[in-house]
Amino acid sequence: MASNAVMEETLQILKDHKLRVTPQRHIILAYLVSHHNHPTVEIIRDALGKELPNMGASTIYNTLNTFVDHHLVVELQNGDGSTHYDYFGTPHYHAICTNCGRIVDVTYPGFSDTEKNLEQKTAEISGYMISGNHMEVYGLCPECQIKLGIKNNE
Amino acid sequence: MASNAVMEETLQILKDHKLRVTPQRHIILAYLVSHHNHPTVEIIRDALGKELPNMGASTIYNTLNTFVDHHLVVELQNGDGSTHYDYFGTPHYHAICTNCGRIVDVTYPGFSDTEKNLEQKTAEISGYMISGNHMEVYGLCPECQIKLGIKNNE
DNA sequence: GATTACATTGGAATGGTTCTTACTTATTAA
Protein backbone atom coordinates (compact mmCIF):
# COMPACT_ATOMS: atom_id res chain seq x y z
CA MET A 1 0.00 0.00 0.00
CA ALA A 2 1.21 3.46 -0.83
CA SER A 3 1.99 5.89 1.97
CA ASN A 4 -0.34 8.68 2.98
CA ALA A 5 2.03 11.19 1.47
CA VAL A 6 1.87 9.44 -1.86
CA MET A 7 -1.91 9.20 -1.67
CA GLU A 8 -2.14 12.93 -1.09
CA GLU A 9 0.30 13.66 -3.86
CA THR A 10 -1.47 11.47 -6.37
CA LEU A 11 -4.84 12.91 -5.40
CA GLN A 12 -3.51 16.32 -6.25
CA ILE A 13 -2.08 15.09 -9.54
CA LEU A 14 -5.45 13.75 -10.59
CA LYS A 15 -7.16 16.99 -9.66
CA ASP A 16 -4.52 19.07 -11.43
CA HIS A 17 -5.19 17.14 -14.59
CA LYS A 18 -8.95 17.49 -14.17
CA LEU A 19 -9.37 13.76 -14.01
CA ARG A 20 -12.34 12.39 -12.14
CA VAL A 21 -11.04 10.85 -8.95
CA THR A 22 -12.03 7.23 -8.59
CA PRO A 23 -10.55 4.70 -6.19
CA GLN A 24 -9.18 2.75 -9.15
CA ARG A 25 -7.38 5.70 -10.69
CA HIS A 26 -6.11 6.84 -7.34
CA ILE A 27 -4.67 3.52 -6.32
CA ILE A 28 -3.17 2.75 -9.72
CA LEU A 29 -1.45 6.11 -9.90
CA ALA A 30 -0.21 5.74 -6.33
CA TYR A 31 1.21 2.35 -7.23
CA LEU A 32 3.05 3.76 -10.22
CA VAL A 33 4.38 6.74 -8.29
CA SER A 34 5.71 4.62 -5.46
CA HIS A 35 7.14 1.80 -7.56
CA HIS A 36 9.73 1.94 -10.27
CA ASN A 37 9.31 -1.56 -11.51
CA HIS A 38 7.80 -0.68 -14.91
CA PRO A 39 4.86 -3.01 -14.39
CA THR A 40 2.55 -4.62 -16.91
CA VAL A 41 -1.21 -4.60 -16.50
CA GLU A 42 -0.98 -8.09 -15.08
CA ILE A 43 1.58 -7.06 -12.47
CA ILE A 44 -0.55 -4.10 -11.41
CA ARG A 45 -3.56 -6.32 -11.17
CA ASP A 46 -1.78 -8.85 -8.97
CA ALA A 47 -0.29 -6.13 -6.79
CA LEU A 48 -3.57 -4.34 -6.20
CA GLY A 49 -5.79 -7.39 -6.08
CA LYS A 50 -6.03 -7.28 -2.31
CA GLU A 51 -7.18 -3.70 -2.19
CA LEU A 52 -9.58 -3.80 -5.13
CA PRO A 53 -10.32 -7.47 -5.85
CA ASN A 54 -12.97 -6.72 -8.44
CA MET A 55 -10.95 -4.36 -10.53
CA GLY A 56 -11.32 -5.45 -14.15
CA ALA A 57 -8.42 -5.68 -16.55
CA SER A 58 -10.16 -3.27 -18.90
CA THR A 59 -10.30 -0.69 -16.12
CA ILE A 60 -6.55 -0.89 -15.73
CA TYR A 61 -6.09 -0.53 -19.47
CA ASN A 62 -8.50 2.39 -19.61
CA THR A 63 -6.87 4.08 -16.66
CA LEU A 64 -3.35 3.68 -17.99
CA ASN A 65 -4.36 4.91 -21.43
CA THR A 66 -5.89 7.95 -19.81
CA PHE A 67 -2.69 8.59 -17.89
CA VAL A 68 -0.68 8.20 -21.08
CA ASP A 69 -2.94 10.70 -22.84
CA HIS A 70 -2.26 13.14 -20.02
CA HIS A 71 1.48 12.47 -20.23
CA LEU A 72 1.57 11.21 -16.66
CA VAL A 73 2.74 7.81 -17.75
CA VAL A 74 4.76 6.42 -20.64
CA GLU A 75 4.49 3.06 -22.35
CA LEU A 76 7.48 0.80 -22.80
CA GLN A 77 8.13 -2.39 -24.74
CA ASN A 78 10.91 -4.67 -23.61
CA GLY A 79 10.27 -7.47 -26.03
CA ASP A 80 8.25 -9.74 -23.74
CA GLY A 81 5.05 -9.13 -25.69
CA SER A 82 3.19 -6.93 -23.23
CA THR A 83 3.30 -3.22 -22.56
CA HIS A 84 5.07 -1.84 -19.51
CA TYR A 85 4.11 1.42 -17.85
CA ASP A 86 6.21 4.01 -16.08
CA TYR A 87 5.20 7.08 -14.11
CA PHE A 88 6.94 9.98 -15.75
CA GLY A 89 7.31 12.48 -12.91
CA THR A 90 10.81 13.59 -13.78
CA PRO A 91 12.51 13.50 -17.19
CA HIS A 92 14.45 10.34 -17.77
CA TYR A 93 14.94 7.64 -20.35
CA HIS A 94 15.30 3.90 -20.23
CA ALA A 95 17.99 1.30 -20.59
CA ILE A 96 16.51 -2.04 -21.62
CA CYS A 97 18.27 -5.38 -21.36
CA THR A 98 18.11 -7.28 -24.63
CA ASN A 99 18.51 -10.56 -22.79
CA CYS A 100 16.18 -10.44 -19.78
CA GLY A 101 14.04 -7.39 -20.50
CA ARG A 102 15.05 -5.50 -17.36
CA ILE A 103 14.27 -1.82 -17.63
CA VAL A 104 16.09 0.84 -15.62
CA ASP A 105 15.55 4.57 -15.46
CA VAL A 106 18.48 6.74 -16.47
CA THR A 107 19.19 10.43 -16.37
CA TYR A 108 22.21 12.67 -15.95
CA PRO A 109 22.99 16.35 -15.65
CA GLY A 110 22.58 17.85 -19.08
CA PHE A 111 20.15 15.22 -20.31
CA SER A 112 17.46 17.85 -20.50
CA ASP A 113 19.63 19.89 -22.86
CA THR A 114 20.24 16.86 -25.06
CA GLU A 115 16.51 16.31 -25.23
CA LYS A 116 15.72 19.92 -26.02
CA ASN A 117 18.37 20.01 -28.69
CA LEU A 118 17.01 16.87 -30.33
CA GLU A 119 13.50 18.25 -30.34
CA GLN A 120 14.56 21.58 -31.77
CA LYS A 121 16.61 19.99 -34.52
CA THR A 122 13.71 17.70 -35.33
CA ALA A 123 11.29 20.60 -35.56
CA GLU A 124 13.60 22.48 -37.94
CA ILE A 125 14.19 19.52 -40.19
CA SER A 126 10.81 17.82 -40.26
CA GLY A 127 8.41 20.70 -39.72
CA TYR A 128 6.68 18.72 -37.00
CA MET A 129 5.27 20.59 -34.02
CA ILE A 130 7.01 18.65 -31.30
CA SER A 131 5.20 17.48 -28.20
CA GLY A 132 7.60 14.94 -26.73
CA ASN A 133 10.14 12.22 -27.27
CA HIS A 134 11.25 8.80 -26.18
CA MET A 135 14.78 7.59 -25.97
CA GLU A 136 15.80 4.05 -25.24
CA VAL A 137 19.19 2.47 -25.01
CA TYR A 138 19.66 -1.26 -25.42
CA GLY A 139 22.28 -3.56 -24.05
CA LEU A 140 23.06 -6.25 -21.54
CA CYS A 141 22.35 -5.47 -17.91
CA PRO A 142 25.16 -6.19 -15.43
CA GLU A 143 23.47 -9.39 -14.27
CA CYS A 144 23.15 -10.78 -17.76
CA GLN A 145 26.74 -9.87 -18.57
CA ILE A 146 27.80 -12.13 -15.71
CA LYS A 147 25.20 -14.78 -16.51
CA LEU A 148 26.43 -14.97 -20.08
CA GLY A 149 30.08 -14.87 -19.10
CA ILE A 150 30.82 -11.73 -21.04
CA LYS A 151 33.90 -9.68 -20.23
CA ASN A 152 33.73 -5.96 -20.69
CA ASN A 153 37.13 -5.27 -22.23
CA GLU A 154 37.94 -1.87 -20.85
CA MET B 1 9.91 -3.98 -58.46
CA ALA B 2 13.30 -2.99 -57.15
CA SER B 3 16.06 -2.02 -59.60
CA ASN B 4 18.87 -4.36 -60.53
CA ALA B 5 21.28 -2.23 -58.55
CA VAL B 6 19.17 -2.67 -55.43
CA MET B 7 18.85 -6.39 -56.05
CA GLU B 8 22.62 -6.69 -56.29
CA GLU B 9 23.12 -4.58 -53.21
CA THR B 10 20.64 -6.54 -51.11
CA LEU B 11 22.08 -9.83 -52.31
CA GLN B 12 25.43 -8.73 -51.00
CA ILE B 13 23.90 -7.60 -47.71
CA LEU B 14 22.35 -11.01 -47.16
CA LYS B 15 25.63 -12.73 -47.94
CA ASP B 16 27.58 -10.39 -45.69
CA HIS B 17 25.31 -11.31 -42.83
CA LYS B 18 25.60 -15.00 -43.63
CA LEU B 19 21.89 -15.25 -44.20
CA ARG B 20 20.67 -17.96 -46.52
CA VAL B 21 19.52 -16.29 -49.71
CA THR B 22 15.92 -17.07 -50.54
CA PRO B 23 13.68 -15.26 -53.00
CA GLN B 24 11.46 -14.16 -50.11
CA ARG B 25 14.27 -12.62 -48.11
CA HIS B 26 15.80 -11.05 -51.16
CA ILE B 27 12.64 -9.39 -52.34
CA ILE B 28 11.55 -8.23 -48.88
CA LEU B 29 14.92 -6.67 -48.18
CA ALA B 30 14.96 -5.05 -51.60
CA TYR B 31 11.54 -3.61 -50.90
CA LEU B 32 12.67 -2.15 -47.59
CA VAL B 33 15.88 -0.74 -49.05
CA SER B 34 14.11 0.95 -51.93
CA HIS B 35 11.13 2.27 -49.98
CA HIS B 36 11.04 4.57 -47.02
CA ASN B 37 7.41 4.12 -46.17
CA HIS B 38 7.90 2.24 -42.89
CA PRO B 39 5.56 -0.55 -43.98
CA THR B 40 3.63 -3.04 -41.92
CA VAL B 41 3.58 -6.74 -42.73
CA GLU B 42 0.28 -6.23 -44.48
CA ILE B 43 1.65 -3.45 -46.67
CA ILE B 44 4.64 -5.56 -47.62
CA ARG B 45 2.37 -8.44 -48.43
CA ASP B 46 0.15 -6.35 -50.67
CA ALA B 47 3.12 -4.73 -52.38
CA LEU B 48 4.88 -8.00 -53.14
CA GLY B 49 1.80 -10.06 -53.84
CA LYS B 50 2.32 -9.86 -57.58
CA GLU B 51 5.85 -11.16 -57.44
CA LEU B 52 5.35 -13.86 -54.82
CA PRO B 53 1.62 -14.51 -54.58
CA ASN B 54 1.98 -17.44 -52.23
CA MET B 55 4.19 -15.77 -49.68
CA GLY B 56 2.73 -16.48 -46.23
CA ALA B 57 2.33 -13.85 -43.57
CA SER B 58 4.43 -15.90 -41.17
CA THR B 59 7.25 -15.89 -43.67
CA ILE B 60 7.23 -12.11 -43.69
CA TYR B 61 7.20 -12.03 -39.90
CA ASN B 62 10.01 -14.57 -39.72
CA THR B 63 12.03 -12.71 -42.29
CA LEU B 64 11.61 -9.33 -40.64
CA ASN B 65 12.42 -10.74 -37.21
CA THR B 66 15.58 -12.22 -38.66
CA PHE B 67 16.51 -8.85 -40.15
CA VAL B 68 15.84 -7.18 -36.80
CA ASP B 69 18.08 -9.70 -35.06
CA HIS B 70 20.82 -8.83 -37.52
CA HIS B 71 20.25 -5.11 -36.97
CA LEU B 72 19.38 -4.60 -40.61
CA VAL B 73 15.90 -3.41 -39.76
CA VAL B 74 14.25 -1.67 -36.82
CA GLU B 75 10.73 -2.01 -35.51
CA LEU B 76 8.51 1.02 -34.97
CA GLN B 77 5.15 1.57 -33.29
CA ASN B 78 3.09 4.54 -34.35
CA GLY B 79 0.02 3.80 -32.32
CA ASP B 80 -2.04 2.11 -35.02
CA GLY B 81 -1.70 -1.30 -33.40
CA SER B 82 0.68 -2.96 -35.82
CA THR B 83 4.44 -2.94 -36.09
CA HIS B 84 6.17 -0.91 -38.78
CA TYR B 85 9.57 -1.81 -40.19
CA ASP B 86 12.40 0.36 -41.43
CA TYR B 87 15.62 -0.57 -43.17
CA PHE B 88 18.39 0.89 -41.07
CA GLY B 89 21.17 1.45 -43.57
CA THR B 90 22.29 4.79 -42.22
CA PRO B 91 21.89 6.14 -38.68
CA HIS B 92 18.73 8.12 -38.22
CA TYR B 93 15.79 8.44 -35.91
CA HIS B 94 12.07 8.95 -36.35
CA ALA B 95 9.52 11.69 -35.96
CA ILE B 96 6.06 10.24 -35.46
CA CYS B 97 2.82 12.15 -35.87
CA THR B 98 0.58 11.73 -32.85
CA ASN B 99 -2.47 12.44 -34.97
CA CYS B 100 -2.10 10.43 -38.18
CA GLY B 101 0.80 8.11 -37.38
CA ARG B 102 3.03 9.37 -40.18
CA ILE B 103 6.65 8.42 -39.63
CA VAL B 104 9.55 10.34 -41.16
CA ASP B 105 13.27 9.66 -40.98
CA VAL B 106 15.40 12.39 -39.45
CA THR B 107 19.09 12.96 -39.09
CA TYR B 108 21.44 15.91 -38.96
CA PRO B 109 25.17 16.56 -38.81
CA GLY B 110 26.28 15.75 -35.30
CA PHE B 111 23.47 13.32 -34.60
CA SER B 112 25.96 10.51 -34.44
CA ASP B 113 27.81 12.34 -31.66
CA THR B 114 24.59 12.86 -29.73
CA GLU B 115 23.91 9.16 -30.00
CA LYS B 116 27.39 8.13 -28.95
CA ASN B 117 27.26 10.51 -26.01
CA LEU B 118 23.94 9.11 -24.85
CA GLU B 119 25.22 5.56 -25.08
CA GLN B 120 28.41 6.34 -23.22
CA LYS B 121 26.59 8.16 -20.44
CA THR B 122 24.14 5.29 -20.17
CA ALA B 123 26.93 2.74 -19.90
CA GLU B 124 28.60 4.72 -17.13
CA ILE B 125 25.45 5.19 -15.13
CA SER B 126 23.65 1.89 -15.59
CA GLY B 127 26.50 -0.54 -16.08
CA TYR B 128 24.77 -1.92 -19.17
CA MET B 129 26.92 -3.09 -22.05
CA ILE B 130 25.33 -1.00 -24.77
CA SER B 131 24.45 -2.44 -28.15
CA GLY B 132 22.13 0.18 -29.61
CA ASN B 133 19.45 2.78 -29.11
CA HIS B 134 16.20 4.12 -30.42
CA MET B 135 15.13 7.70 -30.38
CA GLU B 136 11.71 8.92 -31.34
CA VAL B 137 10.27 12.39 -31.37
CA TYR B 138 6.52 12.96 -31.28
CA GLY B 139 4.46 15.80 -32.59
CA LEU B 140 2.07 16.93 -35.26
CA CYS B 141 3.21 16.56 -38.85
CA PRO B 142 2.84 19.65 -41.08
CA GLU B 143 -0.28 18.22 -42.75
CA CYS B 144 -2.04 17.57 -39.46
CA GLN B 145 -1.12 21.03 -38.20
CA ILE B 146 -3.03 22.44 -41.12
CA LYS B 147 -5.81 19.89 -40.89
CA LEU B 148 -6.35 20.74 -37.24
CA GLY B 149 -6.05 24.47 -37.83
CA ILE B 150 -3.10 24.88 -35.53
CA LYS B 151 -0.89 27.93 -35.82
CA ASN B 152 2.78 27.54 -34.99
CA ASN B 153 3.47 30.68 -32.99
CA GLU B 154 7.01 31.47 -33.90
C1' DG C 1 -30.37 14.93 -2.78
C1' DA C 2 -31.28 14.54 -7.81
C1' DT C 3 -29.13 14.72 -12.15
C1' DT C 4 -25.94 13.63 -15.50
C1' DA C 5 -21.98 12.57 -17.54
C1' DC C 6 -18.44 9.60 -16.92
C1' DA C 7 -16.09 5.29 -15.07
C1' DT C 8 -16.15 0.42 -14.02
C1' DT C 9 -17.32 -4.52 -14.77
C1' DG C 10 -17.19 -8.72 -17.00
C1' DG C 11 -17.09 -11.05 -20.84
C1' DA C 12 -17.02 -11.38 -25.69
C1' DA C 13 -14.60 -10.01 -29.77
C1' DT C 14 -10.64 -8.51 -32.19
C1' DG C 15 -6.49 -8.90 -34.57
C1' DG C 16 -1.51 -8.86 -34.76
C1' DT C 17 1.90 -12.23 -34.06
C1' DT C 18 3.63 -16.77 -33.07
C1' DC C 19 3.43 -21.67 -33.37
C1' DT C 20 3.10 -26.17 -35.62
C1' DT C 21 3.44 -29.54 -39.23
C1' DA C 22 4.49 -30.92 -43.55
C1' DC C 23 6.74 -29.62 -47.46
C1' DT C 24 10.31 -27.28 -50.19
C1' DT C 25 14.75 -25.44 -51.12
C1' DA C 26 19.50 -23.34 -50.66
C1' DT C 27 23.86 -24.82 -49.46
C1' DT C 28 27.78 -28.04 -48.89
C1' DA C 29 30.44 -31.74 -49.85
C1' DA C 30 31.39 -35.85 -52.41
Add this chain to the structure above:
DNA sequence: TTAATAAGTAAGAACCATTCCAATGTAATC
Protein backbone atom coordinates in the same frame (compact mmCIF):
# COMPACT_ATOMS: atom_id res chain seq x y z
C1' DT D 1 26.26 -32.82 -60.88
C1' DT D 2 24.13 -34.95 -57.53
C1' DA D 3 23.05 -36.38 -52.78
C1' DA D 4 22.56 -35.09 -48.18
C1' DT D 5 20.97 -32.00 -44.71
C1' DA D 6 20.20 -28.06 -42.45
C1' DA D 7 17.28 -24.34 -42.89
C1' DG D 8 13.29 -21.75 -44.77
C1' DT D 9 8.44 -21.52 -46.31
C1' DA D 10 3.30 -22.21 -46.54
C1' DA D 11 -1.03 -22.61 -44.47
C1' DG D 12 -3.72 -22.24 -40.96
C1' DA D 13 -4.58 -23.00 -36.15
C1' DA D 14 -3.55 -21.11 -31.72
C1' DC D 15 -2.31 -17.54 -28.65
C1' DC D 16 -2.93 -13.66 -25.91
C1' DA D 17 -2.65 -8.75 -25.09
C1' DT D 18 -5.80 -5.33 -25.83
C1' DT D 19 -10.16 -3.28 -27.13
C1' DC D 20 -15.04 -3.22 -27.42
C1' DC D 21 -19.70 -3.51 -25.66
C1' DA D 22 -23.85 -3.31 -22.75
C1' DA D 23 -25.25 -2.95 -18.23
C1' DT D 24 -24.39 -1.13 -13.88
C1' DG D 25 -22.33 1.99 -10.63
C1' DT D 26 -20.52 6.39 -9.07
C1' DA D 27 -18.14 11.10 -8.78
C1' DA D 28 -19.05 15.74 -9.51
C1' DT D 29 -22.34 19.67 -10.09
C1' DC D 30 -26.13 22.42 -8.92
